[in-house]
Amino acid sequence: MGKIRYERPIIQRMNTGFMNKFGTRTEFEPVTNIEGVSVKSLINQYGSPLFVISEKQIRRNYQNATRIFKTRYPKIQFAWSYKTNYMNAVCQVFHQEGAWAEVVSGFEYEKALGNRVPGNKIIFNGPDKTDEQLIAAARNNSLIHIDHYDELYSLIRLSEENNLRPRVAVRVNMDTGIYPKWDRFGFNFENGQAWNAITRIINSENLELVGLHCHIGTFMLSPLAYATATSKLCELTWSIKEKFNKTLQYLDLGGGFPSMNTLKGAYLPGSDTVPSIDQFADAITDVILGYGFKQGDLPLLILESGRALIDDAGYLLGTVIATKRLSDGRRATILDFGVNTLFTSFWYDHKVSPVESFGKHTEEMVLYGPLCMNIDIVRESITMPLLEKGNHLVVHKVGAYNMSQWMQFITLRPNIVLIDNENNTHVIRKAETLEYLELNEQVPEHLKQNSLK
Protein backbone atom coordinates (compact mmCIF):
# COMPACT_ATOMS: atom_id res chain seq x y z
CA MET A 1 0.00 0.00 0.00
CA GLY A 2 0.93 3.62 -0.56
CA LYS A 3 4.33 3.15 -2.11
CA ILE A 4 6.11 6.18 -3.53
CA ARG A 5 6.25 6.59 -7.27
CA TYR A 6 9.50 5.22 -8.64
CA GLU A 7 12.00 7.05 -10.79
CA ARG A 8 15.27 5.36 -11.55
CA PRO A 9 18.37 6.77 -9.83
CA ILE A 10 20.45 9.09 -11.96
CA ILE A 11 23.55 11.12 -11.45
CA GLN A 12 24.75 13.89 -13.71
CA ARG A 13 27.81 16.01 -13.75
CA MET A 14 26.84 19.61 -13.13
CA ASN A 15 27.02 22.10 -16.02
CA THR A 16 26.38 19.39 -18.55
CA GLY A 17 23.11 18.10 -19.78
CA PHE A 18 21.08 20.28 -17.45
CA MET A 19 19.43 22.35 -20.08
CA ASN A 20 19.41 21.60 -23.72
CA LYS A 21 21.03 24.30 -25.80
CA PHE A 22 17.77 26.14 -26.31
CA GLY A 23 16.92 26.16 -22.63
CA THR A 24 13.40 24.95 -23.31
CA ARG A 25 11.49 22.28 -21.48
CA THR A 26 8.85 21.86 -24.12
CA GLU A 27 10.24 18.53 -25.28
CA PHE A 28 9.58 17.02 -21.87
CA GLU A 29 6.00 18.08 -21.51
CA PRO A 30 3.90 14.97 -21.86
CA VAL A 31 1.61 14.73 -24.87
CA THR A 32 -1.32 12.69 -23.63
CA ASN A 33 -3.70 13.15 -26.53
CA ILE A 34 -3.88 14.07 -30.19
CA GLU A 35 -6.92 16.10 -31.27
CA GLY A 36 -8.61 15.04 -28.05
CA VAL A 37 -7.98 11.31 -28.54
CA SER A 38 -5.85 9.69 -25.84
CA VAL A 39 -2.49 8.44 -27.04
CA LYS A 40 -2.68 5.44 -24.70
CA SER A 41 -6.05 4.42 -26.06
CA LEU A 42 -4.76 4.75 -29.62
CA ILE A 43 -1.84 2.45 -28.84
CA ASN A 44 -4.07 0.01 -26.96
CA GLN A 45 -6.46 -0.20 -29.85
CA TYR A 46 -4.15 -0.03 -32.86
CA GLY A 47 -0.76 -1.15 -31.58
CA SER A 48 2.67 0.38 -31.43
CA PRO A 49 4.28 1.87 -33.43
CA LEU A 50 1.40 3.73 -35.01
CA PHE A 51 1.10 6.61 -37.44
CA VAL A 52 -1.70 9.05 -36.66
CA ILE A 53 -2.98 11.72 -39.03
CA SER A 54 -5.24 14.60 -38.09
CA GLU A 55 -7.76 15.34 -40.83
CA LYS A 56 -8.59 18.60 -39.09
CA GLN A 57 -4.99 19.75 -39.23
CA ILE A 58 -4.69 18.96 -42.95
CA ARG A 59 -7.80 21.02 -43.63
CA ARG A 60 -6.58 23.86 -41.42
CA ASN A 61 -3.25 23.91 -43.25
CA TYR A 62 -4.88 23.82 -46.66
CA GLN A 63 -7.41 26.52 -45.86
CA ASN A 64 -4.73 28.68 -44.31
CA ALA A 65 -2.38 28.42 -47.30
CA THR A 66 -5.24 29.05 -49.74
CA ARG A 67 -6.38 32.11 -47.78
CA ILE A 68 -2.82 33.48 -47.69
CA PHE A 69 -2.46 33.22 -51.47
CA LYS A 70 -6.03 34.19 -52.38
CA THR A 71 -5.84 37.41 -50.40
CA ARG A 72 -2.82 38.38 -52.51
CA TYR A 73 -3.61 37.04 -55.98
CA PRO A 74 -6.89 36.38 -57.79
CA LYS A 75 -6.20 33.02 -59.46
CA ILE A 76 -4.77 30.29 -57.22
CA GLN A 77 -4.80 26.51 -57.55
CA PHE A 78 -3.06 23.97 -55.31
CA ALA A 79 -2.18 20.51 -56.63
CA TRP A 80 -1.48 17.82 -54.03
CA SER A 81 2.00 16.37 -54.40
CA TYR A 82 1.18 12.65 -54.27
CA LYS A 83 4.65 11.47 -53.36
CA THR A 84 4.57 13.54 -50.16
CA ASN A 85 1.81 11.30 -48.81
CA TYR A 86 -0.24 9.17 -51.13
CA MET A 87 -2.52 7.41 -48.71
CA ASN A 88 -5.82 7.62 -50.62
CA ALA A 89 -7.66 8.95 -47.56
CA VAL A 90 -5.12 11.77 -47.29
CA CYS A 91 -5.31 12.57 -51.00
CA GLN A 92 -9.10 12.70 -50.75
CA VAL A 93 -8.97 15.22 -47.92
CA PHE A 94 -6.93 17.46 -50.21
CA HIS A 95 -9.20 16.81 -53.20
CA GLN A 96 -12.29 17.56 -51.08
CA GLU A 97 -10.65 20.87 -50.21
CA GLY A 98 -10.22 21.56 -53.93
CA ALA A 99 -6.65 20.47 -54.65
CA TRP A 100 -5.79 18.95 -58.00
CA ALA A 101 -3.31 16.05 -58.17
CA GLU A 102 0.41 16.36 -58.92
CA VAL A 103 2.00 13.02 -59.79
CA VAL A 104 5.46 11.89 -60.86
CA SER A 105 4.95 8.30 -62.00
CA GLY A 106 2.51 6.09 -63.83
CA PHE A 107 1.46 4.42 -60.61
CA GLU A 108 0.76 7.77 -58.94
CA TYR A 109 -1.15 8.84 -62.05
CA GLU A 110 -3.38 5.78 -61.76
CA LYS A 111 -3.85 6.45 -58.07
CA ALA A 112 -5.12 9.95 -58.89
CA LEU A 113 -7.56 8.53 -61.44
CA GLY A 114 -8.62 5.96 -58.84
CA ASN A 115 -9.33 8.85 -56.48
CA ARG A 116 -11.62 10.18 -59.21
CA VAL A 117 -9.60 13.26 -59.98
CA PRO A 118 -10.72 14.41 -63.44
CA GLY A 119 -7.95 13.89 -66.00
CA ASN A 120 -7.67 17.60 -66.74
CA LYS A 121 -6.90 18.25 -63.07
CA ILE A 122 -3.90 15.93 -62.95
CA ILE A 123 -0.43 17.38 -63.41
CA PHE A 124 2.00 14.77 -64.68
CA ASN A 125 5.57 15.70 -63.67
CA GLY A 126 8.84 13.84 -63.58
CA PRO A 127 11.49 12.46 -65.93
CA ASP A 128 9.97 8.99 -66.32
CA LYS A 129 6.79 8.74 -68.39
CA THR A 130 6.40 5.79 -70.74
CA ASP A 131 4.82 6.09 -74.18
CA GLU A 132 1.68 4.37 -72.90
CA GLN A 133 1.46 6.76 -69.98
CA LEU A 134 1.98 9.79 -72.20
CA ILE A 135 -0.78 8.63 -74.54
CA ALA A 136 -3.16 7.99 -71.66
CA ALA A 137 -2.40 11.37 -70.10
CA ALA A 138 -2.93 13.10 -73.44
CA ARG A 139 -6.25 11.30 -73.97
CA ASN A 140 -7.34 12.34 -70.47
CA ASN A 141 -6.45 15.94 -71.21
CA SER A 142 -4.00 15.99 -68.28
CA LEU A 143 -1.28 18.59 -67.92
CA ILE A 144 1.96 17.01 -69.07
CA HIS A 145 5.04 18.78 -67.78
CA ILE A 146 7.90 17.99 -70.10
CA ASP A 147 11.22 17.22 -68.45
CA HIS A 148 13.68 16.61 -71.31
CA TYR A 149 14.08 16.61 -75.09
CA ASP A 150 13.64 12.86 -75.38
CA GLU A 151 10.24 13.24 -73.80
CA LEU A 152 9.40 16.25 -75.93
CA TYR A 153 10.18 14.39 -79.16
CA SER A 154 8.41 11.24 -78.02
CA LEU A 155 5.33 13.27 -77.28
CA ILE A 156 5.43 14.99 -80.67
CA ARG A 157 5.74 11.62 -82.39
CA LEU A 158 3.02 9.97 -80.28
CA SER A 159 0.66 12.88 -80.87
CA GLU A 160 1.10 12.62 -84.62
CA GLU A 161 0.72 8.84 -84.65
CA ASN A 162 -2.36 8.88 -82.43
CA ASN A 163 -3.88 12.14 -83.53
CA LEU A 164 -3.67 13.71 -80.07
CA ARG A 165 -3.32 17.29 -78.93
CA PRO A 166 -1.80 17.13 -75.45
CA ARG A 167 -1.73 20.14 -73.16
CA VAL A 168 1.83 20.61 -72.01
CA ALA A 169 4.05 22.83 -69.90
CA VAL A 170 7.81 23.11 -69.87
CA ARG A 171 9.64 22.40 -66.66
CA VAL A 172 12.27 25.09 -66.29
CA ASN A 173 15.35 24.93 -64.06
CA MET A 174 17.34 28.00 -63.23
CA ASP A 175 19.78 29.76 -60.99
CA THR A 176 17.81 31.20 -58.07
CA GLY A 177 20.86 31.95 -55.99
CA ILE A 178 20.42 28.69 -54.11
CA TYR A 179 23.19 26.15 -53.75
CA PRO A 180 23.17 23.36 -54.83
CA LYS A 181 21.38 24.34 -58.03
CA TRP A 182 18.64 21.94 -59.05
CA ASP A 183 19.44 21.67 -62.75
CA ARG A 184 18.71 18.02 -63.39
CA PHE A 185 14.98 18.42 -63.96
CA GLY A 186 13.61 20.26 -66.93
CA PHE A 187 15.23 22.72 -69.31
CA ASN A 188 17.69 25.39 -68.23
CA PHE A 189 16.68 29.03 -68.30
CA GLU A 190 20.06 30.72 -68.39
CA ASN A 191 21.57 28.81 -71.31
CA GLY A 192 18.52 29.19 -73.53
CA GLN A 193 17.43 25.55 -73.43
CA ALA A 194 14.03 26.43 -71.97
CA TRP A 195 13.38 28.96 -74.71
CA ASN A 196 14.38 26.43 -77.37
CA ALA A 197 11.99 23.86 -75.93
CA ILE A 198 9.20 26.45 -75.82
CA THR A 199 9.84 27.40 -79.46
CA ARG A 200 9.88 23.77 -80.51
CA ILE A 201 6.53 23.15 -78.82
CA ILE A 202 4.86 26.23 -80.24
CA ASN A 203 6.07 25.30 -83.71
CA SER A 204 4.76 21.78 -83.42
CA GLU A 205 1.27 21.28 -84.73
CA ASN A 206 0.14 18.87 -82.11
CA LEU A 207 1.30 20.14 -78.74
CA GLU A 208 -0.53 22.92 -76.97
CA LEU A 209 1.68 24.93 -74.64
CA VAL A 210 -0.48 25.97 -71.70
CA GLY A 211 1.96 26.76 -68.90
CA LEU A 212 5.41 26.85 -67.40
CA HIS A 213 6.59 24.89 -64.39
CA CYS A 214 9.47 24.96 -61.96
CA HIS A 215 10.23 23.32 -58.62
CA ILE A 216 13.36 24.99 -57.36
CA GLY A 217 14.13 22.77 -54.40
CA THR A 218 12.67 21.39 -51.23
CA PHE A 219 12.64 22.74 -47.67
CA MET A 220 13.59 26.11 -49.15
CA LEU A 221 14.36 28.75 -46.56
CA SER A 222 14.59 31.70 -48.93
CA PRO A 223 11.49 33.57 -50.16
CA LEU A 224 13.86 35.56 -52.37
CA ALA A 225 14.64 32.43 -54.40
CA TYR A 226 10.92 32.18 -55.23
CA ALA A 227 10.86 35.82 -56.29
CA THR A 228 13.78 35.10 -58.65
CA ALA A 229 12.11 31.97 -60.04
CA THR A 230 8.80 33.77 -60.54
CA SER A 231 10.53 36.60 -62.32
CA LYS A 232 12.26 34.22 -64.74
CA LEU A 233 9.00 32.39 -65.52
CA CYS A 234 7.27 35.76 -66.04
CA GLU A 235 10.04 36.80 -68.41
CA LEU A 236 9.45 33.65 -70.51
CA THR A 237 5.68 34.20 -70.39
CA TRP A 238 6.12 37.76 -71.56
CA SER A 239 8.42 36.77 -74.42
CA ILE A 240 5.98 34.07 -75.55
CA LYS A 241 3.25 36.69 -75.73
CA GLU A 242 5.49 39.12 -77.61
CA LYS A 243 7.03 36.69 -80.09
CA PHE A 244 4.13 34.34 -80.68
CA ASN A 245 1.14 36.35 -79.48
CA LYS A 246 0.31 33.46 -77.20
CA THR A 247 -1.09 33.87 -73.68
CA LEU A 248 -0.11 31.14 -71.25
CA GLN A 249 -2.80 29.86 -68.91
CA TYR A 250 -0.68 29.17 -65.86
CA LEU A 251 2.59 29.39 -64.00
CA ASP A 252 3.31 26.46 -61.69
CA LEU A 253 5.84 27.39 -59.01
CA GLY A 254 6.07 23.82 -57.67
CA GLY A 255 6.47 23.04 -53.98
CA GLY A 256 9.36 23.40 -51.60
CA PHE A 257 8.00 25.54 -48.78
CA PRO A 258 9.50 24.23 -45.54
CA SER A 259 7.59 22.68 -42.67
CA MET A 260 8.36 23.64 -39.08
CA ASN A 261 10.72 20.71 -38.62
CA THR A 262 14.34 21.20 -37.56
CA LEU A 263 16.87 20.17 -40.17
CA LYS A 264 19.77 18.08 -38.89
CA GLY A 265 22.70 20.25 -37.94
CA ALA A 266 20.56 23.39 -37.63
CA TYR A 267 21.37 25.27 -34.46
CA LEU A 268 17.91 26.67 -33.89
CA PRO A 269 14.62 24.80 -34.05
CA GLY A 270 12.67 25.11 -37.31
CA SER A 271 9.83 26.93 -35.58
CA ASP A 272 12.25 29.83 -34.92
CA THR A 273 13.91 29.99 -38.32
CA VAL A 274 11.49 28.89 -41.01
CA PRO A 275 9.86 31.74 -43.02
CA SER A 276 6.06 31.77 -42.96
CA ILE A 277 3.95 30.91 -46.00
CA ASP A 278 2.97 34.60 -46.07
CA GLN A 279 6.54 35.54 -46.87
CA PHE A 280 6.72 33.08 -49.77
CA ALA A 281 3.31 34.26 -50.99
CA ASP A 282 4.45 37.89 -50.90
CA ALA A 283 7.62 37.04 -52.81
CA ILE A 284 5.77 35.18 -55.58
CA THR A 285 2.66 37.33 -56.01
CA ASP A 286 4.47 40.68 -55.80
CA VAL A 287 6.55 39.68 -58.80
CA ILE A 288 3.63 38.47 -60.95
CA LEU A 289 1.41 41.44 -60.08
CA GLY A 290 4.28 43.85 -60.66
CA TYR A 291 5.24 42.36 -64.02
CA GLY A 292 2.74 44.36 -66.03
CA PHE A 293 0.46 41.61 -67.37
CA LYS A 294 -2.94 42.84 -68.53
CA GLN A 295 -5.70 41.83 -66.12
CA GLY A 296 -7.10 39.25 -68.54
CA ASP A 297 -3.63 37.81 -69.18
CA LEU A 298 -2.79 37.18 -65.52
CA PRO A 299 -1.81 33.51 -65.35
CA LEU A 300 -3.34 31.04 -62.93
CA LEU A 301 -0.80 30.44 -60.16
CA ILE A 302 -0.42 26.74 -59.36
CA LEU A 303 1.39 25.54 -56.24
CA GLU A 304 2.45 21.96 -55.52
CA SER A 305 3.24 22.39 -51.84
CA GLY A 306 3.78 19.06 -50.10
CA ARG A 307 5.49 18.99 -46.74
CA ALA A 308 4.29 22.44 -45.63
CA LEU A 309 0.67 21.25 -45.87
CA ILE A 310 0.92 17.93 -44.09
CA ASP A 311 4.00 17.53 -41.92
CA ASP A 312 2.39 18.82 -38.73
CA ALA A 313 -0.77 16.75 -39.32
CA GLY A 314 1.17 13.50 -38.81
CA TYR A 315 2.41 11.85 -35.60
CA LEU A 316 4.25 8.63 -34.93
CA LEU A 317 3.50 6.91 -31.62
CA GLY A 318 5.95 4.39 -30.27
CA THR A 319 7.18 2.49 -27.24
CA VAL A 320 10.47 2.15 -25.40
CA ILE A 321 11.84 -1.39 -25.82
CA ALA A 322 14.88 -1.01 -23.55
CA THR A 323 17.35 1.45 -22.12
CA LYS A 324 21.06 0.86 -21.77
CA ARG A 325 24.30 2.64 -21.18
CA LEU A 326 26.92 2.91 -23.91
CA SER A 327 30.61 2.36 -23.32
CA ASP A 328 31.25 6.10 -23.20
CA GLY A 329 28.66 6.56 -20.46
CA ARG A 330 25.89 7.96 -22.66
CA ARG A 331 22.42 6.61 -22.18
CA ALA A 332 20.74 4.88 -25.08
CA THR A 333 17.02 4.30 -25.48
CA ILE A 334 15.82 1.69 -27.95
CA LEU A 335 12.44 2.31 -29.55
CA ASP A 336 10.07 0.07 -31.45
CA PHE A 337 10.39 2.19 -34.60
CA GLY A 338 13.51 3.15 -36.51
CA VAL A 339 14.66 4.74 -39.74
CA ASN A 340 12.74 2.10 -41.68
CA THR A 341 9.45 3.48 -40.36
CA LEU A 342 10.51 7.08 -39.72
CA PHE A 343 12.46 7.72 -42.90
CA THR A 344 12.63 11.45 -42.27
CA SER A 345 14.87 10.94 -39.26
CA PHE A 346 17.64 10.92 -41.88
CA TRP A 347 16.89 14.64 -42.48
CA TYR A 348 15.33 16.02 -39.34
CA ASP A 349 15.94 16.22 -35.63
CA HIS A 350 12.33 15.35 -34.95
CA LYS A 351 10.71 16.64 -31.82
CA VAL A 352 9.88 13.71 -29.54
CA SER A 353 7.62 14.01 -26.50
CA PRO A 354 6.95 11.60 -23.65
CA VAL A 355 3.40 10.45 -23.05
CA GLU A 356 3.65 9.71 -19.33
CA SER A 357 4.52 12.47 -16.86
CA PHE A 358 7.90 12.36 -15.16
CA GLY A 359 9.77 14.10 -12.36
CA LYS A 360 11.96 17.07 -13.05
CA HIS A 361 15.09 15.10 -13.88
CA THR A 362 16.17 14.64 -17.45
CA GLU A 363 19.13 13.14 -19.21
CA GLU A 364 20.76 13.33 -22.56
CA MET A 365 20.43 10.19 -24.65
CA VAL A 366 20.60 8.61 -28.07
CA LEU A 367 17.33 7.30 -29.50
CA TYR A 368 17.87 4.10 -31.45
CA GLY A 369 15.43 2.15 -33.54
CA PRO A 370 14.93 -1.62 -33.26
CA LEU A 371 16.85 -2.60 -36.37
CA CYS A 372 19.96 -4.63 -35.97
CA MET A 373 21.78 -2.04 -38.07
CA ASN A 374 24.22 0.66 -37.11
CA ILE A 375 22.47 3.36 -39.16
CA ASP A 376 19.28 3.03 -37.17
CA ILE A 377 19.38 6.26 -35.18
CA VAL A 378 16.23 8.30 -34.62
CA ARG A 379 17.94 11.11 -32.65
CA GLU A 380 21.67 11.34 -32.07
CA SER A 381 21.26 13.43 -28.97
CA ILE A 382 18.11 14.44 -27.18
CA THR A 383 17.31 15.45 -23.64
CA MET A 384 14.39 13.49 -22.28
CA PRO A 385 12.97 12.44 -18.91
CA LEU A 386 14.08 9.16 -17.35
CA LEU A 387 12.46 6.81 -19.82
CA GLU A 388 11.88 3.15 -18.98
CA LYS A 389 10.92 0.08 -20.95
CA GLY A 390 7.23 0.32 -21.78
CA ASN A 391 7.00 4.12 -21.80
CA HIS A 392 5.37 5.68 -24.84
CA LEU A 393 6.59 8.49 -27.05
CA VAL A 394 5.08 10.82 -29.63
CA VAL A 395 7.15 11.99 -32.61
CA HIS A 396 5.84 15.21 -34.11
CA LYS A 397 5.55 16.50 -37.68
CA VAL A 398 5.95 13.25 -39.55
CA GLY A 399 3.11 13.66 -42.08
CA ALA A 400 5.36 14.24 -45.11
CA TYR A 401 7.51 11.67 -46.92
CA ASN A 402 7.20 8.92 -44.31
CA MET A 403 4.06 7.08 -45.37
CA SER A 404 5.40 7.01 -48.92
CA GLN A 405 9.16 6.67 -48.42
CA TRP A 406 9.15 4.25 -45.49
CA MET A 407 10.97 1.00 -46.02
CA GLN A 408 9.72 -2.48 -45.43
CA PHE A 409 12.94 -3.62 -43.86
CA ILE A 410 13.33 -6.03 -40.92
CA THR A 411 9.96 -5.06 -39.43
CA LEU A 412 6.51 -4.75 -40.96
CA ARG A 413 4.96 -1.35 -41.53
CA PRO A 414 2.41 -0.36 -38.89
CA ASN A 415 -1.19 0.82 -38.96
CA ILE A 416 -2.00 4.35 -40.05
CA VAL A 417 -4.98 5.88 -38.30
CA LEU A 418 -6.82 9.03 -39.32
CA ILE A 419 -8.60 11.12 -36.70
CA ASP A 420 -11.52 12.74 -38.51
CA ASN A 421 -13.18 16.11 -37.91
CA GLU A 422 -15.43 14.62 -35.23
CA ASN A 423 -12.45 12.94 -33.56
CA ASN A 424 -13.48 9.45 -34.70
CA THR A 425 -10.60 7.19 -35.60
CA HIS A 426 -10.28 5.19 -38.83
CA VAL A 427 -7.54 2.81 -39.94
CA ILE A 428 -6.55 4.13 -43.38
CA ARG A 429 -3.80 1.59 -43.98
CA LYS A 430 -3.69 -1.71 -42.17
CA ALA A 431 -0.48 -2.94 -40.59
CA GLU A 432 1.36 -5.26 -42.91
CA THR A 433 1.37 -9.01 -42.34
CA LEU A 434 3.76 -11.71 -43.45
CA GLU A 435 1.05 -12.95 -45.77
CA TYR A 436 0.74 -9.52 -47.42
CA LEU A 437 4.48 -9.31 -47.78
CA GLU A 438 4.81 -12.70 -49.43
CA LEU A 439 1.83 -12.23 -51.70
CA ASN A 440 4.01 -11.60 -54.74
CA GLU A 441 6.80 -14.02 -53.88
CA GLN A 442 7.14 -17.24 -55.83
CA VAL A 443 9.33 -20.13 -54.82
CA PRO A 444 10.44 -22.50 -57.61
CA GLU A 445 9.31 -26.10 -57.11
CA HIS A 446 12.82 -27.42 -56.35
CA LEU A 447 13.26 -24.90 -53.54
CA LYS A 448 10.09 -25.69 -51.68
CA GLN A 449 11.69 -28.25 -49.35
CA ASN A 450 14.84 -28.68 -47.36
CA SER A 451 16.13 -31.54 -45.29
CA LEU A 452 16.88 -29.72 -42.06
CA LYS A 453 15.44 -31.54 -39.09
Added chain:
Amino acid sequence: MRLKKNIATSDEGFIFNPGTGDSFSTNEIGTEIISLLKENKPQEIIIETICAKYDVDQNQFEKDLDDYLSQLKDYTILE
Protein backbone atom coordinates in the same frame (compact mmCIF):
# COMPACT_ATOMS: atom_id res chain seq x y z
CA MET B 1 32.11 -1.12 -2.85
CA ARG B 2 32.07 1.96 -0.69
CA LEU B 3 31.82 5.66 -1.01
CA LYS B 4 35.18 7.43 -1.03
CA LYS B 5 35.91 8.98 2.34
CA ASN B 6 36.16 12.59 1.35
CA ILE B 7 33.02 12.79 -0.87
CA ALA B 8 30.69 15.56 0.27
CA THR B 9 26.94 15.04 -0.13
CA SER B 10 23.81 17.01 0.72
CA ASP B 11 20.19 16.01 1.30
CA GLU B 12 19.25 17.97 -1.81
CA GLY B 13 21.21 15.60 -4.01
CA PHE B 14 24.37 17.63 -4.39
CA ILE B 15 27.62 15.63 -4.54
CA PHE B 16 31.13 17.07 -4.54
CA ASN B 17 34.30 15.15 -5.21
CA PRO B 18 37.20 17.20 -3.80
CA GLY B 19 39.68 14.78 -5.36
CA THR B 20 38.67 15.80 -8.91
CA GLY B 21 36.84 19.08 -8.27
CA ASP B 22 33.70 17.71 -9.99
CA SER B 23 30.22 18.36 -8.71
CA PHE B 24 27.21 16.23 -9.49
CA SER B 25 23.52 16.22 -8.92
CA THR B 26 21.40 13.18 -8.25
CA ASN B 27 17.66 12.62 -7.77
CA GLU B 28 15.78 11.59 -4.61
CA ILE B 29 16.37 7.87 -5.01
CA GLY B 30 20.01 8.56 -5.84
CA THR B 31 20.33 10.60 -2.64
CA GLU B 32 18.87 7.72 -0.62
CA ILE B 33 21.21 5.21 -2.21
CA ILE B 34 24.20 7.45 -1.50
CA SER B 35 23.26 7.80 2.15
CA LEU B 36 22.83 4.02 2.45
CA LEU B 37 26.26 3.62 0.84
CA LYS B 38 27.65 6.08 3.37
CA GLU B 39 26.37 3.82 6.12
CA ASN B 40 28.21 0.95 4.41
CA LYS B 41 24.97 -0.94 3.81
CA PRO B 42 25.40 -3.96 1.51
CA GLN B 43 23.67 -4.04 -1.86
CA GLU B 44 20.95 -6.48 -0.69
CA ILE B 45 19.90 -4.06 2.02
CA ILE B 46 19.82 -1.17 -0.42
CA ILE B 47 17.58 -3.18 -2.73
CA GLU B 48 15.35 -4.25 0.12
CA THR B 49 15.03 -0.73 1.48
CA ILE B 50 14.26 0.93 -1.83
CA CYS B 51 11.84 -1.75 -3.03
CA ALA B 52 9.93 -1.57 0.25
CA LYS B 53 9.49 2.16 -0.11
CA TYR B 54 9.03 2.71 -3.85
CA ASP B 55 6.63 1.23 -6.31
CA VAL B 56 9.14 -0.78 -8.33
CA ASP B 57 9.71 -4.33 -9.35
CA GLN B 58 12.85 -5.79 -7.77
CA ASN B 59 14.41 -6.94 -11.06
CA GLN B 60 13.89 -3.54 -12.52
CA PHE B 61 15.53 -1.85 -9.55
CA GLU B 62 18.49 -4.24 -9.55
CA LYS B 63 19.15 -3.35 -13.15
CA ASP B 64 18.87 0.37 -12.46
CA LEU B 65 21.06 0.09 -9.35
CA ASP B 66 23.79 -1.70 -11.31
CA ASP B 67 23.75 1.07 -13.83
CA TYR B 68 23.82 3.74 -11.13
CA LEU B 69 26.72 2.15 -9.27
CA SER B 70 28.72 1.77 -12.45
CA GLN B 71 28.29 5.47 -13.06
CA LEU B 72 29.42 6.28 -9.52
CA LYS B 73 32.51 4.23 -10.27
CA ASP B 74 33.09 6.04 -13.55
CA TYR B 75 32.90 9.33 -11.71
CA THR B 76 35.32 7.95 -9.07
CA ILE B 77 32.80 8.51 -6.31
CA LEU B 78 32.90 4.84 -5.36
CA GLU B 79 36.16 3.17 -4.65
